[in-house]
Amino acid sequence: MENVIYGWWLPPDVSTHGHQIDFIINLVHWFMLVLFVGWSVFLAVALVKFRARPGHKANPTGVTSHLSTYMEVGVAVAEVVLLVGLAIPTWAEQKAAVPAEDEVGLVVRAVGEQFAWNFHYPGPDGKFGRTAIELVDGGNPLGLDSSDPAAADDITTINQFHFPVGEKVLLYLSSKDVIHSFFLPVMRVKQDAIPGMTVPLWFEATETGSFEVGCAQLCGLGHYRMKGYMTIDTAESFAAWMKEQAELASFEDDYY
Amino acid sequence: MSDEHHQELSWIRKYVFSTDHKVIGIQYGVTALFFLFFGFCLMMLMRWQLAYPGQPIPLIGSLFSDSTAPGGIMLPEFYNQLGAMHGTIMVFLGVVPMAVGAFGNYVMPLQIGAPDMAFPKLNMVSYWVYFLGGVVMLCSFFVPGGAAQSGWTSYPPLSIVASEGQTWWLVGMLFLIASSLLGSVNFIVTILHLRAPGMTMFRLPIFVWAQLVTSFLLLLAFPALQAASTLQFMDRVFGSSFFLPSGLVVGGEALAVSGGGSPLLWQHLFWFLAHPEVYVLILPALGIVAEVIATNTRKPLWGYRSLVYSLIFLGFMSFIVWAHHMYMTGMGTTMSNFFQTTTMIISIPSVVILTALIISLWGGAIRFTVPMLFALAFLPMFGIGGLTGLPLGLATPDIHLHDTYYVIGHFHYVVAPGTIFALFAGVYHWFPKITGRHMNQTLGKLHFWTSLVFINGVFMPMFFQGMAGVSRRLYDQTFYAHGAAVQDLTIISSVSAWLLGLAQLFFIVNFFRSIFAGPKVEDDNPWQSTTLEWATPTPPPHGNFLVTPTVYRGPYEYSQPGVDADFTPQNIADENIADGNVAGGGTAPGQP
Amino acid sequence: MEIPHVVEVHPETGVANAKLGLWLFLASEVMLFGALFSSYILLRVAAVEWPQGSTILNVPMATFNTLVLIASSVTVVMSWLSLKLNDFAKYRVYMGITIVCAFIFLIVKYFEYTAKFDHGLSPATSTFLAIYFTITGLHAIHIIGGIVVNGYLLGPGARMWKTDPEQFTGRVEAAGLYWHFVDLVWIFLFPVLYLL
Numbered sequence A: 001m002e003n004v005i006y007g008w009w010l011p012p013d014v015s016t017h018g019h020q021i022d023f024i025i026n027l028v029h030w031f032m033l034v035l036f037v038g039w040s041v042f043l044a045v046a047l048v049k050f051r052a053r054p055g056h057k058a059n060p061t062g063v064t065s066h067l068s069t070y071m072e073v074g075v076a077v078a079e080v081v082l083l084v085g086l087a088i089p090t091w092a093e094q095k096a097a098v099p100a101e102d103e104v105g106l107v108v109r110a111v112g113e114q115f116a117w118n119f120h121y122p123g124p125d126g127k128f129g130r131t132a133i134e135l136v137d138g139g140n141p142l143g144l145d146s147s148d149p150a151a152a153d154d155i156t157t158i159n160q161f162h163f164p165v166g167e168k169v170l171l172y173l174s175s176k177d178v179i180h181s182f183f184l185p186v187m188r189v190k191q192d193a194i195p196g197m198t199v200p201l202w203f204e205a206t207e208t209g210s211f212e213v214g215c216a217q218l219c220g221l222g223h224y225r226m227k228g229y230m231t232i233d234t235a236e237s238f239a240a241w242m243k244e245q246a247e248l249a250s251f252e253d254d255y256y
Numbered sequence B: 001m002s003d004e005h006h007q008e009l010s011w012i013r014k015y016v017f018s019t020d021h022k023v024i025g026i027q028y029g030v031t032a033l034f035f036l037f038f039g040f041c042l043m044m045l046m047r048w049q050l051a052y053p054g055q056p057i058p059l060i061g062s063l064f065s066d067s068t069a070p071g072g073i074m075l076p077e078f079y080n081q082l083g084a085m086h087g088t089i090m091v092f093l094g095v096v097p098m099a100v101g102a103f104g105n106y107v108m109p110l111q112i113g114a115p116d117m118a119f120p121k122l123n124m125v126s127y128w129v130y131f132l133g134g135v136v137m138l139c140s141f142f143v144p145g146g147a148a149q150s151g152w153t154s155y156p157p158l159s160i161v162a163s164e165g166q167t168w169w170l171v172g173m174l175f176l177i178a179s180s181l182l183g184s185v186n187f188i189v190t191i192l193h194l195r196a197p198g199m200t201m202f203r204l205p206i207f208v209w210a211q212l213v214t215s216f217l218l219l220l221a222f223p224a225l226q227a228a229s230t231l232q233f234m235d236r237v238f239g240s241s242f243f244l245p246s247g248l249v250v251g252g253e254a255l256a257v258s259g260g261g262s263p264l265l266w267q268h269l270f271w272f273l274a275h276p277e278v279y280v281l282i283l284p285a286l287g288i289v290a291e292v293i294a295t296n297t298r299k300p301l302w303g304y305r306s307l308v309y310s311l312i313f314l315g316f317m318s319f320i321v322w323a324h325h326m327y328m329t330g331m332g333t334t335m336s337n338f339f340q341t342t343t344m345i346i347s348i349p350s351v352v353i354l355t356a357l358i359i360s361l362w363g364g365a366i367r368f369t370v371p372m373l374f375a376l377a378f379l380p381m382f383g384i385g386g387l388t389g390l391p392l393g394l395a396t397p398d399i400h401l402h403d404t405y406y407v408i409g410h411f412h413y414v415v416a417p418g419t420i421f422a423l424f425a426g427v428y429h430w431f432p433k434i435t436g437r438h439m440n441q442t443l444g445k446l447h448f449w450t451s452l453v454f455i456n457g458v459f460m461p462m463f464f465q466g467m468a469g470v471s472r473r474l475y476d477q478t479f480y481a482h483g484a485a486v487q488d489l490t491i492i493s494s495v496s497a498w499l500l501g502l503a504q505l506f507f508i509v510n511f512f513r514s515i516f517a518g519p520k521v522e523d524d525n526p527w528q529s530t531t532l533e534w535a536t537p538t539p540p541p542h543g544n545f546l547v548t549p550t551v552y553r554g555p556y557e558y559s560q561p562g563v564d565a566d567f568t569p570q571n572i573a574d575e576n577i578a579d580g581n582v583a584g585g586g587t588a589p590g591q592p
Numbered sequence C: 001m002e003i004p005h006v007v008e009v010h011p012e013t014g015v016a017n018a019k020l021g022l023w024l025f026l027a028s029e030v031m032l033f034g035a036l037f038s039s040y041i042l043l044r045v046a047a048v049e050w051p052q053g054s055t056i057l058n059v060p061m062a063t064f065n066t067l068v069l070i071a072s073s074v075t076v077v078m079s080w081l082s083l084k085l086n087d088f089a090k091y092r093v094y095m096g097i098t099i100v101c102a103f104i105f106l107i108v109k110y111f112e113y114t115a116k117f118d119h120g121l122s123p124a125t126s127t128f129l130a131i132y133f134t135i136t137g138l139h140a141i142h143i144i145g146g147i148v149v150n151g152y153l154l155g156p157g158a159r160m161w162k163t164d165p166e167q168f169t170g171r172v173e174a175a176g177l178y179w180h181f182v183d184l185v186w187i188f189l190f191p192v193l194y195l196l
């Protein structure tokens, strides 16, 4: 477990796309700061210079220059740049251009429920087994159908999310009950998990480490403790973990 | 005058079921102040749990029942109730009734020179329906399972599987919506039809324009929530599935509903109302600030027409930005591009309005009265709130910032040091007209400076918390590593909130003391203002004006060249200026 | 002080207070039913299956009700016209018929509803039935509102005819506008729910 330092600004970023988001966030804040300081100075000067005092009279005409118009146009132009130059392209890349299943290193499902994250790995065959709500019970939170051959090697975990570093991960997000929001702060990933919908998302990690999975949408009294653990593995340790999980699963099968 | 005025009205008709817009305005104001105070108390409790999670609430902890805070330790479900009800009460029962119901009702007819609202009886009904809605909301705390706890946004399916309090919330909302609809019809007809002779649209004070645009927003946006609440009510009470998709498993059990509904439908309907609603919170506030600034700079507002056009444009645009609250719902590029673009466009009229207000200061002779202090502080505070709307409005930064404390910081800066400060400015500004007495300036200044410091102490840390990734609506943020790392900020925020509460004592004491013991107002126009509300006797009688005023000029003719006095009221004819009649006080008859 | 433009029209808007207020109110009603119709479209487009209305609902009954409402729209205009022609007795007849029509509509609706309930069909059955009950229910509430207003104008409210005929005629006109709107909503509802 690495010692992660969280502070008063953005958390560390271990994703390939995160720096683009951080760049926009920081840039917008510089822009805002400049505007705010500029306006504040004007305000301060005006308040001192034009305070009511004996012998000072108001001038009803006030400012006649067109400076403010230029400034308003300037703000608009800056916004257009931010929008067209940065926000729209990054969104198109990150949220809309989801890679196909054969372009990625790992396909996985994440399903929210009150108050945990279920993860569903397809196993070596790369196929998700069938799930059905009738089969859901305490030991089978996803309702995985064990009679489906594709399900035999599937792995499901609760609140444990492992994925390999340096490979694209394609994640299908949904929810069993209410709306949750899948939040990986260090990966700059956030997406609502909405029952009745399955939303694909993708990301790729640049570093290994252990982090947290959060829920960002109010989902009931346990919203605050709907936390999962995220581990970014090397390819080897990911394979080892998968194997371990597979053994665990077969042990459970024998046991029941 | 009709003889109605000569007969004595019974006490009940005069003060309880009154049809006089001024009495109704005061009723709205008192009720809304109560709810603001109540919403504030809910928040102070929450701030304890946030700062010291899991520790018993001091002093009053033992007063709570076992279903809310056993042993004084707040339960998560109670925290969620407090959050949802704080939001609902502040927005729908506090700020809107104060800004529109109280100030709009009291001041707007006076400013346009009308004897009353167009439909006085309807006005009374609006107030009482609002009152009923408030009672329903308050009662909901005492039903089994407690009050609504799914956020003020009430997203289904959570809100549909929630306890009974949610049904009360829906019923309460339907009352509040009905009240707003009746009120907005009344406001629009009054502004369009009841203007005094000579009061053209472009001679209306900015406050009146703000009320007009606000009324249109209420009129056309609220029906969406009316529809949505009706549908949610059906889902909860009659078992339909408008917002419930098929195949839900709640608490390990398949939900026995027909399914086939859409949770996102609610969000679209809700935000179609709730985005215009946030401009309902800010526009009247801008109007108040404009009045106070014009009066206290002793010069005309800069860019009156651009202010008016910006208000109208803002109102129009506010109907097509709603989905910027929904970027994370799995929206495609086309939708997100559209809403990002409209959101950037809507920020421009706000910039124009704010710029016009700041530039108005240039060249003035600024009097730092208490209302002016609040109005001046509004400018940079709203600036912070508005500017932080920009990263949220761009979908990409919103990936990280959505549903974090950054959003909480953003909107509190616009509503608390923004709108609430403007409301305070309004109270201090119009208090002498309404009560006939002055408020104490020293207490007012103490109230201002302490509030300004502490309110920043409450909300500034939230931006950093949000940046760090702390989600909103968390009962205990230390559960997460990044939350525990910024817990210090939470404590700063909470301590500031309690101090802010103490600071309000200056106001509360000042307010009640001044009603009974404040120095009497000598002049009907104590601030030497130009608008018509000051041309009435103090306090204005039933029917408002002794003689229907005639309007000869625009609303902000201060320090006009060739005029001795530094203000020329709207109802003074040019001939009378020469007579030196101007400074003679507000009751100057409107006829030449 | 009298409130201006209670009777005489405002030079800029060309209407009196009550009429302007009513138009504004109707604008908000359009938004209300607009929101419900949009919801209907959204849910239907997203639905896997959606029944044809006529297979579940009783089209003949609804057709009859449509005719009843259209008739009442005519009579409400006639009642206003009678006032314009200074014929108060005729006004009472036409207004009476309008109210009777509204009651007929509600009675038919009552039979339609109970028939559904008897077959175990309720808002919980399907989203189609849920939207049917919600929109027609809301419409029925509007009809009841119309009965109350028209009933008032026929009964106690009619005293104003003696004191202030002009304002009274204005009120009847406004109530008529509202009534037309309620009819119009039904004329939308009928094909959307029963036929499509």
Ligand code: HEA
Pocket: A035, A036, A037, A039, A040, A043, B153, B278, B279, B281, B282, B324, B325, B343, B344, B346, B347, B348, B350, B351, B352, B354, B355, B358, B379, B380, B382, B383, B384, B385, B386, B387, B389, B390, B392, B393, B394, B398, B401, B402, B403, B407, B410, B411, B414, B415, B419
């Ligand atoms: C009064 C209320 C109000 C106002 C005016 C605004 C104004 C704006 N809001 Fe805000 N907003 C809310 C209330 C408000 N908002 C609320 C309540 C929520 C949360 C709801 C919830 O989820 O519970 C929210 C949430 C919210 C979101 C969703 C965030 C999320 O959930 O992820 C977004 C995203 O686009 C947004 C954007 C904006 C924008 C672009 C503006 C723009 O209109 C701002 C334009 C203004 C400026 C650009 C400032 C210009 C300033 C100056 C010129 C003056 C400077 C002066 C000096 C320094 C002296 N807001």
Ligand code: HEA
Pocket: B033, B034, B036, B037, B040, B043, B046, B047, B083, B084, B086, B087, B088, B090, B091, B095, B150, B151, B152, B153, B281, B408, B412, B415, B416, B417, B420, B455, B458, B472, B473, B474, B497, B500, B504, B507, B508, B511
């Ligand atoms: C108009 C709206 C409004 C206003 C004014 C406020 C005011 C305040 N709010 Fe709130 N708030 C919301 C609307 C508002 N809020 C909403 C919509 C939410 C989201 C809810 C949700 O998640 O669903 C929220 C959520 C919210 C949270 C987040 C909870 C969470 O996510 O878990 C917090 C946390 O600190 C908070 C704090 C505060 C504070 C410290 C103030 C202070 O600034 C208060 C300042 C107010 C005053 C200073 C006025 C006091 C008035 C008086 C004292 C009257 C005097 C009385 C008489 C004369 C009789 N608010």
Ligand code: CUA
Pocket: A112, A113, A115, A179, A180, A181, A215, A216, A217, A218, A219, A220, A222, A223, A224, A226
């Ligand atoms: Cu799940 Cu919050």
Ligand SMILES: [Cu+2]
Pocket: B274, B275, B278, B321, B322, B324, B325
């Ligand atoms: Cu918005």
